[in-house]
Amino acid sequence: MKIINKPSKETWSKILERPTKTVDDIESLVNEVFADVQKNGDQAVQKYTAKFDGISLENNIVSEAEIAEAISLVPEELKAAIQLAKENITNFHKAQKTDKVFVETANGVECWQEKRPIQKVGLYIPGGTAPLFSTVLMLAVPAQIAGCSEIVLCSPPNAAGKINPAILYTANLCGVTKIVKVGGIQAIAGFTFGTESIPQVYKIFGPGNQFVTVAKQLSTKYGVAIDMPAGPSELLVVADDTAKANYVASDLLSQAEHGADSQVILVSTSKELINEVEKEIEKQLAVLPRVEIAEKAIANSKSIFVENDEIALELINEYGPEHFIVCTNNNDFYVDHIANAGSVFIGNYTPESAGDYASGTNHTLPTNGFCKAYSGVNLDSFQKSITFQKISKIGIQNIGNAIELMSAAEGLDAHKNAVTLRLESLK
Structure with a gap:
């Protein structure tokens, strides 16, 4: 990680740049795939699956037999862990239900608001180097609670033409109504236009790489809503001498291993802690199975020394991190005044990975500073509010x-x- 010492405010925007390609670099390819899928449906989808995923499929619909096989392949311990996480996620999202809002604004003028589920939703679940079955929980559970009638899941097939068994087990557990073996731009295009195998949906959910992110943004031009522009993962940790360096390093690496285009940032009022974290990163990085991916992300990442908590908070709000960990002697200051963050994790014993899996909060969060205007996925994401009025x-x-x-x-x-x-x- 590059160490930056007391940067002036004029340099913050440059220092805090994300290591991502611009939309212009990707948009031409996305437009090409969208046009092809809109015109040629599944034929185009299969072509791009062969091109990008290296597998040709005669049928991309997951069958009941494949689901049964997947259920038998998932270890019982993992099933129990997934069920525990599902229970916590269910509890937290059920608590987000709200009652009808009713007001008589004037004598004889009754106004009220009720929530209705979005009928058709598409869930995009990344496969690739890390098959994110945990994202199935984060999306399908609130969709089911909201009452969405069609919950369609797309995830890229592996080299054997299959979806990871844990993804299929979790999707079946959470009430997904259809599972399609397709990923990337072509999956988002399928959700947008509908094909012979992929139903058209009203709203698309789920994280992905930069190509998926741009594809989701493009889908909005065709009247399809999206949860948010959720791209490569990112984490910012603010820590001082009260933090444990090995904990901080482990949190930074937990995000760095997501992908080479991930970014992690440490902001600290302690030079000593920064140095200790650097040593811990080297030690822990050496034994990670995904060391090559994490190393590339770490190369894009920074440790920033600032003089006090006030400067740190201003810099953090300017960055707007997807995940924000607070491990300081003054946690309440950050918690009370943070304006821009996707999800906040407080104290030495609250790792970001808890939110990724089992604490109950949702891990589908805005990246690239979009938390300045977007919320993370929640129950309301799967509903829309309808207003009513009755006048006598x-x-x-x-x-x-x-x-x-x-x-x-x-x-x-x-x-x-x-x-x-x-x-x-x-x-």
């Missing part, structure tokens, strides 16, 4: 004149007439 004779008499005056002032006479006719009939 007394109610239209109470607010009718105001409507007439306002609509006339805007030059919208038909709006005015819709009220005037009613008021005159009540005279």
Whole structure:
């Protein structure tokens, strides 16, 4: 990790740049795949699966037999762990249910708001070097709680033309209604336009690489909603002398191993801690199975020394980390004043990996600073709010004149007439 000492504010934007390609570098390829899938459906999907994933499939729908086989292959201990995580995630997301909001805004004017599930949702689950069955929990559990009627899952096949058994086991456990062996841009295009095997959906969820992120953003041009632009993983840790260097190093590496384009940042008011963390990273990195991936991510990462907590907080809010770990003598200061973060982890015994798997919060979070405007996935992500109103004779008499005056002032006479006719009939 590159060590930066007391950077001036003018240099922050440069220092905090993400190691990602620009949309322009990727968008032409995404547009090409989208156009092909829109025109040629599954034929195009199969072509790109062969090109990008190196496997040709006659049928990309996961069968009941494949699910049964996957269930038999997942070790019982892992099944128990997944079930524990599901229970915690369910508890946390069920608690996010809200009652109908009802207000009589004026005498005879009743307004209320109710939530309805998004009927058709598409879940994108990365495969590749790390098959993220935990993401199935994070997406399918709240979708099921919300009451989504179609929950379609796409995940790339491996070289044998299969999806990781743990992904299939978890999808079956969480009520996914259809599983398709397709990944990358072509999966997002399938969700967007619909093909013979991939249903068109109303909203797409799930993290992915930069190609998937750009594809999701492009899908919005065709009327499909997305959860957020969720790209390569990132973590920022703020720590001082009260933190344990080996814990901090392990947290940084836990995100670095996600992918070569991941980024981790340490911000500290202690030069001594920075040096200790550097040594711990070298020690722990050497024994990681994914050492090559983690090394590339670490090369893109930084340790930043700042003079005090106030400067640290300002820098962190400017960065807007996906994951934010706080291990300082002044944790409450950061917790109370953090404005931009996807999810916050507090204290020496709250590793980011707890949120990734089993504490109950959702790990599908905004990256690239999008937490300045986006929330992480939650129960509301799978619902939309519908407003209702009911106005009585007394109610239209109470607010009718105001409507007439306002609509006339805007030059919208038909709006005015819709009220005037009613008021005159009540005279």
